[in-house]
Amino acid sequence: PLTTERPILLRILLIASLLLNSPATFALAALSPPGRNNRLTSGVRTTAQIPKKSPLAFVDAMAPWSKKKGDAAAAAEIAKLKSELLSKKGDAGEGKKKGTGTAPAHGAHGGGGTDIEEEIDMYLDRPFFSLARHRVGWLTVFLASLSLTAVIMTGFEHTLSRQIELAYFVPLLAGHGGNTGGQTVGTVLAALSAGAITEKDAPKESLSGLSMGAMLGLGVGIVAYYFMGISSHVSTVIALTIPPLSAIASTLASGLPFLCIFLGLDPTVIAAPAMTSFVDVTGLLCYFLIANQIFHLW
Secondary structure, eight states: OOOSSSHHHHHHHHHHHHHHTSHHHHHHHHHSOTTSOOTTTTTOOOTTTSOOOOHHHHHHHHOTTOOOHHHHHHHHHHHHHHHHHHHHHHHHHHHHHHTOOOOOGGGTTSOOHHHHHHHHHHHHHSOHHHHHHHHHHHHHHHHHHHTHHHHHHHHTHHHHHHOGGGGGGHHHHHHHHHHHHHHHHHHHHHHHHHTOOOGGGHHHHHHHHHHHHHHHHHHHHHHHHHTSOOOHHHHHHHHHHHHHHHHHHHHHHHHHHHHHHHTTOOHHHHHHHHHHHHHHHHHHHHHHHHHHHHHHHO
């Protein structure tokens, strides 16, 4: 009940509260211009004010594992490349099992990388006695051929008796022939494994050996005559023997690997010792033949 002390003030407060909470007040607030600061509608965002996002953006935000179209295409290309590599690897393995590989033995003329790897594995797994048994046969043949040097020395004994200084340079010539041929045969075998050399390159090695022998022969002849006190006859014989000896060594070293491959033999086992044996015999023969001619002319 209203008191009688302040009836007018209470009535004013009651009327104000009714006006503020009436539906008409909310209707007037909705019809008011948007520019005005309305106490009732401030802070309320309408539907038009909410930013719109596409469904794909929503999916990307909610599902980070989803892939975009470009990423999916790249993944498909990678998967395709992987499948092609696996198929090629499988085909190579089947060809290897069937023995259809076309790589020549010992890597000759290129393409022998697989065979070289297989030979290395076989070598590592092979016992030392098996290696010795595999090599001793050819070494026996070449050791027997080296006995021809004793026959040559006996046949030219009269030449040695005239100039004993000739005997001083027999080991030098034998060693030089082996060094020249060993250098060439190593280069040729390495080039054969890489497929970088053919039979047509053998004459180039012969000419290279002849040129190198001419330079070395001239130098050794000068040193022997002026610094070692060797006679001019023997110094001349040495200077004239080294060039053909180098040419013979280079020719044999470049030709024997191809001959071994043509005959189906292993050039790594045969080429070097065969070259050394032939060079020792032919070099010694050239040495004494040139000495005989020099002694007859001088």
